[in-house]
Amino acid sequence: MLSARKPGAATPHTPESPETPVPPHGPERIAKATGQEVNGVFITLFILAYIGLWIALCTPASVTLSLRVADLDPDGKAGSLSTIAGAGAFCALVANPVFGRLSDLSTSRWGQRRPYILGGMVLGFGALLVMGTAPNLFVLGLGWCLAQMLFNAALAAATALLPERVTDRYRGRVSGLMGMTTQIGIVSGTFLVQFTGTDNLWMFVAPGLLGLVMVGVFVRYLKEVPRSRAELPRLRWADIPRSMWINPVRHPDFAWAWCGRFLTWTGLSFLTTYKAYFLMDRLGYTAEDASPVLFWSMLILATATTVSSFTAGWLSDRIRRRKVFVAAASVVFACAMVVVATAQSTGMFLVGVGISGLGQGMYMGVDYALVASVLPNKDTEAAKGMGVFNLSTTIPQTISPVLAPLFLAIGGAGNYSALYIAAAVFCGAGAFAIRLIRGAR
Structure with a gap:
């Protein structure tokens, strides 16, 4: 059971003694x-x-x-x-x-x-x-x-x-x-x-x-x-639609971080959404035979993501830099998409998935820290800002099934090489967007 604040507990606006100064935010x-x-x-x-x-x-x-x-x-x-x-x-x-x-x-x-x-x-x-x-x-x-x-x-x-x-x-x-x-x-x-x-x-x-x-x-x-009503702005109905928007002109660093993840995750969504069809259409698997390959691909992806995520996060703290890891992760993604695009065997497909996992872990291991450093109004609107940032992951999952058929149809049906080359281009563009951030290292 949650307990209410005890009488006498400190509040954000309680004056502090000179010996124990509180940072302003x-x-x-x-x-x-x-x-x-x-x-x-x-x-x-x-x-x-x-x-x-x-x-x-x-x-x-x-x-x-x-x-x-x-x-x-x-x-x-x-x-x-x-x-x-x-x-x-x-x-x-x-x-x-x-x-x-x-x-x-x-x-x-x-x-x-x-x-x-x-x-x-x-x-x-x-x-x-x-x-x-x-x-x-x-x-x-x-x-x-x-x-x-x-x-x-x-x-x-x-x-x-x-x-x-x-x-x-x-x-x-x-x-x-x-x-x-x-x-x-x-x-x-x-x-x-x-x-x-x-x-x-x-x-x-x-x-x-x-x-x-x-x-x-x-x-x-x-x-x-608890925060008092005097500490917070008044909730108005207009805040509901505004909660889905952060002005990219006023906050360009946040906008570039958002675009970087959006572009990279669009490329990744092509892989995750269509990997089963790739196995069946390109490599000749039946739906039943593809199941164990998909399991191994998921396990490889999870393992590579886990290892690279923590490693990248730890290293970024050590050298005090974020952008280089996020941009490099997008490049690794792009390389993974090229490997998958040219794969003619199950082994090469799994290699591409493994490289993708390394890139995904490196990206996820640092990009939350990167965006936290450029988040607008982080002291009063942290959840709104992180919620808007999370849209850069959600939207690609929605639009990738719409975009993918356009690339698959190039030169005839089932052009998975075109699909994953396009994914590589999206990931490369994501790396470029991260490089444009100026307010973080």
Whole structure:
């Protein structure tokens, strides 16, 4: 159970003695106000909570949603899955920055982030129950849209803790750990489903319950000081659409960081979305035979991402530079796409996937730290800013199925070489965009 602020506890506006000056803003001020330092325990519980969130969100996205659609609509499953997944992606796109902004303006006695992190997980778990018991596609789609909205509300509030609570000295290492969490969440959720089976409610309940417990432990540990209404701007209806926009002219460094990730993730989405069809159309696999290759590719991708993410984050803290790692990661992505584009064997395909994992880990290991350093109004609008930044990952997943057929159709149907060369170009453009950032090293 969350506890309210005790009488006499320090608040952000409480005067401090001359002997213990509080920095005017940033992680040091919050640490002083809450009495909670960002130490090994804090970081460990935070990363475990982040993994738990991804287990709850990514297991349906990667496994159980498609199985449930196939159960309800075996003949038209491909079209139905596309419709439901697209609707869910749109809800995620809107929910992340909007709930981030609402979290920024929260005056709850439990703090700004805790109600949204825990509330999003609890209600998101309820949405998973709706999906698991859905009698038809409409209810299933409604459940998935709710799950995307609610888990992204939790994600927006949780991501804001990086610029708010972690000092720049350790931001690269924490960013590197955060970069590993998505792949760990996907692999963990897929592994968990092997025990629950794929024809019962538990394939939705188990990942959601595990994620809820992992997040709940961190929320119980996290200390926040309530913000007063006088400290925050008034919430207006116009803030809702504005929460999805940060002026690129006024904040060019943030805009270039956003564009860099958007371009790179568009290229990556070509690989992740079409790798199964590549195996079948280019290398001659059947759908059944491709399954173990896809498993190995996912395992290789997760392993490479995990290793390179933490390594890049640690090194970026050591040399006090971020841009060089993010730009280099985009170049590694581009090389991976070229390898996949020219692959004529399973071995070369897996090599390309492995190189892609190294690039993805290097990118994710540092880019959160990079954007945190150029985030506009980070002291008052951290969740909004990180929510807008997260759109650079969500939008590519939505538009890649629209763009990809244009490249596949070059010179005839099934031109995967053109698709992945285009992906390499997108990644290269992403590296160039990062180089244009001026307010960070």
